[in-house]
Amino acid sequence: MTKQMNFKDLEVWFVTGAQLLYGGDAVAKVDAHSNEMVEGLNESGKLPVGVVYKGTVNSAIEIADVFRAATNEQKCVGVITWMHTFSPAKMWIHGLKDYKKPLLHLHTQFNRQIPWGEIDMDFMNLNQSAHGDREFGHIVSRMRKNRKVVAGHWSDPDVQERIAVWMRVAAAWADAQGMRIIRFGDQMNNVAVTDGDKVEAELRLGYHVDYFPVGDLAAYQDNVTEADIDDMTAAYEKEYAIAGSCRKGGACYSQVREAAREEVALRRFLKDKNAKAFTTNFDALHGLNQLPGLACQRLMAEGYGFGAEGDWKTAALCRTFWYMSQGLPGGCSFLEDYTCHFDGGKSAILQAHMLEVCPLIAGGQPRLDVFPLGIGGKAAPARLIFTAHQGTGVAATIVDMGNRFRMIVNDVEVIAQPAPMPRLPVASALWIPQPNLETGAAAWILAGGTHHTAFSYALTAEYMEDYADIAGIELLCINKDTTIGGFKRELRYNDLYYMLNRALEA
Numbered sequence: 001m002t003k004q005m006n007f008k009d010l011e012v013w014f015v016t017g018a019q020l021l022y023g024g025d026a027v028a029k030v031d032a033h034s035n036e037m038v039e040g041l042n043e044s045g046k047l048p049v050g051v052v053y054k055g056t057v058n059s060a061i062e063i064a065d066v067f068r069a070a071t072n073e074q075k076c077v078g079v080i081t082w083m084h085t086f087s088p089a090k091m092w093i094h095g096l097k098d099y100k101k102p103l104l105h106l107h108t109q110f111n112r113q114i115p116w117g118e119i120d121m122d123f124m125n126l127n128q129s130a131h132g133d134r135e136f137g138h139i140v141s142r143m144r145k146n147r148k149v150v151a152g153h154w155s156d157p158d159v160q161e162r163i164a165v166w167m168r169v170a171a172a173w174a175d176a177q178g179m180r181i182i183r184f185g186d187q188m189n190n191v192a193v194t195d196g197d198k199v200e201a202e203l204r205l206g207y208h209v210d211y212f213p214v215g216d217l218a219a220y221q222d223n224v225t226e227a228d229i230d231d232m233t234a235a236y237e238k239e240y241a242i243a244g245s246c247r248k249g250g251a252c253y254s255q256v257r258e259a260a261r262e263e264v265a266l267r268r269f270l271k272d273k274n275a276k277a278f279t280t281n282f283d284a285l286h287g288l289n290q291l292p293g294l295a296c297q298r299l300m301a302e303g304y305g306f307g308a309e310g311d312w313k314t315a316a317l318c319r320t321f322w323y324m325s326q327g328l329p330g331g332c333s334f335l336e337d338y339t340c341h342f343d344g345g346k347s348a349i350l351q352a353h354m355l356e357v358c359p360l361i362a363g364g365q366p367r368l369d370v371f372p373l374g375i376g377g378k379a380a381p382a383r384l385i386f387t388a389h390q391g392t393g394v395a396a397t398i399v400d401m402g403n404r405f406r407m408i409v410n411d412v413e414v415i416a417q418p419a420p421m422p423r424l425p426v427a428s429a430l431w432i433p434q435p436n437l438e439t440g441a442a443a444w445i446l447a448g449g450t451h452h453t454a455f456s457y458a459l460t461a462e463y464m465e466d467y468a469d470i471a472g473i474e475l476l477c478i479n480k481d482t483t484i485g486g487f488k489r490e491l492r493y494n495d496l497y498y499m500l501n502r503a504l505e506a
């Protein structure tokens with residue numbers, strides 16, 4: 001097993017399909033090849049989850065047994081299948097029927113090349129995945145089951161990268177099943193795009209959304225001691241550049257201590273409730289001194305998903321982004337489309353929020369400062385101020401279209417700010433939505449996308465495609481190839497597809 005694995009407690013199972021037609025020698029060879037391949041995959045250093053070879057399956061009973069075991073094994077986040085020889089696919093029906101975890105079909109072969117001089121009928125019968133993988137693929141398609149198909153030699157780094165992407169998504173999918181999201185207060189009144197059907201979300205996406213009055217969080221503050229606050233502010237001093245007024249004796253020092261009190265309380269609350277994500281609402285802060293900005297920023301960096309103004313869907317997605325990108329370079333954050341900058345080919349959107357941007361995307365050391373906030377009617381909140389570093393990334397959202405969830409993904413390029421913004425006291429990122437602002441933003445708006453997104457430098461649209469496939473939700477990708485005409489057609493076709501799909505399900 002490699003040292004690079006980021007999900008040590010999880011497993012992906014590898015199941016080889018064959019049949020007994022070719023005799024005992026063939027079975028032994030299939031098994032030896034499979035072992036060698038799994039070992040090679042694990043030693044590649046490319047895979048974030050360990051692969052466990054679960055043997056060759058030669059009958060419907062063996063297939064049903066291995067999928068049932070995969071379903072019941074908590075550590076198993078997905079199954080990779082590969083047909084070494086031919087595996088008549090009716091044998092797979094019962095096993096696949098009840099299997100609900102992620103599935104990856106690896107269309108590969110033990111040998112890289114055809115041994116032209118030696119190949120005979122025995123060799124061809126033993127190494128016939130070109131044949132067997134088509135038979136298997138048919139039944140999965142016939143059963144309308146989503147899966148990822150990766151084709152190529154198993155030792156090829158590109159193939160391993162594609163498996164690695166799926167593994168991370170499968171791990172994050174497992175993490176999301178039963179994930180508890182806590183909302184302090186409700187959705188911001190009258191806001192449509194961030195709201196949605198929480199029952200359908202639990203059915204479809206697996207996570208559970210709970211409400212707590214913010215007063216419950218306020219009560220947690222009573223148990224935060226001055227020593228807890230000292231520890232917290234000491235951590236701030238270590239990690240950030242602290243504005244003069246926020247240091248001991250400064251005019252805003254007491255506000256920093258109040259922010260620290262909120263952070264200690266919030267972290268304890270989330271731990272006690274076993275939550276992985278949370279939302280706040282600037283309009284529901286009874287019993288709190290200030291909008292918890294600094295706390296949200298720091299908790300995001302620890303892996304808690306966050307959504308502002310009650311946005312539980314983005315909170316869940318932010319957690320999923322953080323979880324699946326563990327160990328990869330480049331951070332992730334909750335962000336919001338705020339202000340446009342029109343400048344020809346460099347037209348861009350300034351991403352920020354009132355306060356809550358994750359410092360994992362910072363281009364340099366964040367500055368901790370305190371400024372008044374115009375809304376919410378509370379005292380001036382502490383926040384980390386920084387500019388996101390340059391680089392390509394992906395922004396995504398999930399919206400509720402009434403009859404389905406729709407994931408919208410946009411490739412973005414974070415660029416340097418043309419000039420400093422000395423009077424803007426929040427963290428920000430400036431990005432060009434691909435293919436450019438005119439098409440990227442128009443497509444996003446046509447798709448009904450949110451102003452809130454989950455953003456990551458480490459992830460790509462391929463992760464989102466795997467996620468949407470596993471979840472069985474609609475996916476719309478906006479990228480360098482997007483045209484408005486084509487995108488509108490896709491929207492119309494998808495509407496029809498989901499309408500028919502629902503009618504068929506009913």
Ligand code: MN
Nearest residue numbers: 308309336452
């Ligand atoms: Mn917002």
